[in-house]
Amino acid sequence: MRRVVILGRGGSGKSTLAARLGAITGLPVVELDKHFWRPGLEATSPDQWAAVQDELVRAETWIMDGDLGPYDVPDVRLRKADTVILLDFSFWRCAWQAIRRSRERADFWLRVWAYRRRSRPLLLSAIATHAGDAKLHVIRNPRALRRFIAQVTTGKTSGRP
Numbered sequence: 001m002r003r004v005v006i007l008g009r010g011g012s013g014k015s016t017l018a019a020r021l022g023a024i025t026g027l028p029v030v031e032l033d034k035h036f037w038r039p040g041l042e043a044t045s046p047d048q049w050a051a052v053q054d055e056l057v058r059a060e061t062w063i064m065d066g067d068l069g070p071y072d073v074p075d076v077r078l079r080k081a082d083t084v085i086l087l088d089f090s091f092w093r094c095a096w097q098a099i100r101r102s103r104e105r106a107d108f109w110l111r112v113w114a115y116r117r118r119s120r121p122l123l124l125s126a127i128a129t130h131a132g133d134a135k136l137h138v139i140r141n142p143r144a145l146r147r148f149i150a151q152v153t154t155g156k157t158s159g160r161p
Contacts, residue, residue, distance in 0.1 A: 032066025
């Protein structure tokens with residue numbers, strides 16, 4: 001793993017996983033939310049967002065966490081990824097995590113609710129189209145996540161967890 005993209009429903013723990021993997025691997029972590037949202041939570045335009053990502057992916061190594069739903073242009077980072085991690089946790093788990101961390105806007109909750117029906121199929125298609133050579137890890141529950149982290153820690157991440 002040298003260039004890792006972490007995707008998933010809001011509240012799934014993408015940033016937490018990125019920080020954990022960064023600590024284990026020594027790879028720099030790029031939290032995409034910090035690069036995407038403008039003051040007042042204004043979204044960056046798709047063209048500008050693609051340009052920002054073009055700059056970010058030029059680094060030799062990175063872990064990029066973020067799934068910006070309908071605002072996102074994931075193909076830019078997926079094309080450069082050698083590893084893609086999709087956190088595919090249940091709505092209830094993600095909702096609980098999101099409630100515990102902060103207050104969210106209504107559009108966040110709509111995206112979290114509709115994720116499996118709307119966003120997930122688009123992401124899987126983008127992964128197949130733009131990251132076909134990358135190792136894909138679809139993680140569906142906390143036990144699988146713990147197993148994946150253990151594999152990374154011991155250097156045994158060749159297969160799908």
